[in-house]
Amino acid sequence: MDLSKIKPLITEKDIQRRVKELADELNRTYSNHSRVYIIGILRGCFIFLSDLVRHLTFPLVIDFISVGSYGKSLESSGVVKIIEDLNVSLSGETVIVVEDIIDTRLSLSAVDKILRARKPRELRYCALLDKPSRKQVEFEVDWLGFTIPDEFVVGYGLDASERYRNLKFIGVLADD
Numbered sequence: 001m002d003l004s005k006i007k008p009l010i011t012e013k014d015i016q017r018r019v020k021e022l023a024d025e026l027n028r029t030y031s032n033h034s035r036v037y038i039i040g041i042l043r044g045c046f047i048f049l050s051d052l053v054r055h056l057t058f059p060l061v062i063d064f065i066s067v068g069s070y071g072k073s074l075e076s077s078g079v080v081k082i083i084e085d086l087n088v089s090l091s092g093e094t095v096i097v098v099e100d101i102i103d104t105r106l107s108l109s110a111v112d113k114i115l116r117a118r119k120p121r122e123l124r125y126c127a128l129l130d131k132p133s134r135k136q137v138e139f140e141v142d143w144l145g146f147t148i149p150d151e152f153v154v155g156y157g158l159d160a161s162e163r164y165r166n167l168k169f170i171g172v173l174a175d176d
């Protein structure tokens with residue numbers, strides 16, 4: 001793999017430390033719950049979610065939803081379609097949605113409308129990264145890993161045209 005175009009931004013060690021901190025907060029919040037639904041938004045969440053849930057100590061159910069937005073690949077259009085839906089019902093359940101990165105926030109606020117319509121008892125959000133400078137709509141998550149500058153990042157689940165998802169660190173992809 002050619003890593004010469006990638007400038008390291010967050011090290012593997014810092015990611016792992018922060019994921020553990022987030023999990024500790026979730027464990028404190030949900031320790032008395034008998035069942036929490038962890039919903040990952042594919043595909044960017046897959047590594048973050050895998051690391052996070054292995055630190056969680058309350059009973060949980062894991063499922064995934066895959067959504068796509070119409071329009072250019074790197075930019076969100078805000079019009080979201082479900083590509084692969086959940087297998088579980090969220091009605092009356094406590095739900096934590098896990099996302100890799102929030103950028104314009106258009107896709108997450110569209111997903112929020114879709115999931116809210118399913119009447120969960122509680123619906124909260126955990127994202128690894130936030131690029132607040134690109135915000136187009138108000139949408140704050142309940143747990144956040146890192147705030148990052150307005151740069152296109154890859155690694156630890158995040159891709160550029162499906163590449164680099166398997167990097168253990170997060171880096172900025174240089175323009176060609």
Ligand code: IMP
Pocket residue numbers: 044075076099100101102103104105106107108151152153154158159160
């Ligand atoms: P938005 O918040 O609606 O703009 O969309 C967020 C989604 O765009 C994320 O779930 C990612 O799939 C993708 N995305 C946004 N910024 C980046 C980035 O820097 N690297 C990789 N994917 C990104």
Ligand code: MG
Pocket residue numbers: 041042043044045100101
């Ligand atoms: Mg994503």
